[in-house]
Amino acid sequence: VEGTYDFIAQIDIEDKKNITIRGAGREKTILSFKGQQVGAQGFLGRNLENVLFHDLTVQDTEGDCIKVQSSEKISFVNVGTVFTGEVSEKNGAYGLYPVTSKHVLVDNCYVRGASDAGIYVGQSEQVVVRNCWVEENVAGIEIENCINSDVYKNTMIKNTGGLLIFDLPDLPVIKNGHTCRVFDNQIESNTHENFASGGMVSVIPPGSGIIVLAAAEVEIFDNTITNNNVFSIGAFSFTSLEVLNTELTNSDTEFDPFIYNISIHDNIFSRTNDLPPADQ
DSSP states (O other): OOEEEEOSEEEEEESOEEEEEEOSOTTTEEEEOTTOOEEEEEEEEESOEEEEEEEEEEEOOSSOSEEEESOEEEEEEEEEEEOOSSOOTTSOSEEEEEESOEEEEEESOEEEOOSSEEEEEESOEEEEEESOEEESSSEEEEEESOEEEEEESOEEESSSEEEEEEOOSSOSSOSSOEEEEEESOEEEOOOOOOOOOSSGGGGOOSSEEEEEESOEEEEEESOEEEOOOSEEEEEEOHHHHHHHOTTOOOOOTTOOOSOEEEEEESOEEEOOSOOOOTTO
């Protein structure tokens, strides 16, 4: 139903199959959690199967806007997650946050203002993120420890970093992700001040287009990467970060910290000579 609806408590969905949570349109049905008193998420889903979030926007949650974990066949279509006002480290960490799931679709979504990643997909298999617009987050889109992911036809603009393809240690479900294709995206002017409150994303320098960290079998092609003036694409092993930052350690013997088989081709790169301000 069209309108703005105020919530003071998290909405929990657990052990459900074949349901749709639908509004009248992304700009027509607004669920506001600005006065949230109970829980941190807007929606928290667990152990779901064949569930669709469609045509609505979740705003101003204490924590993540929509988090779904340990689920299968999860779709977010024409969904918005927005932290309104000036961006801040007090904003929730994630907008859309499917994790430890299979067959994840994020399509035609709008995400703004997350203090970690706007769209984060972690430890999941068979992932598609397409046709989304993500802006003014610390990380626009993050694919972490996932297997078989396609990220295409998205616009990542005015984030601190546009796109992260990360593998990190000490995760319980997928130790080493692989096979990610990134194509036909617009990755532009990701020079926003880093406003993360901590975690790995707090070290992302403003001006980062795509960062590949400890990942394998990544293909990056047919993207337009513009005015990300620190680097357009950077590929790093986790070991190199340990050398640069002694507070980062890896004791996970199952985690492979190196990068393998990274293919970068047929992209269009352009930039100005303007670097982000030194205080960022």
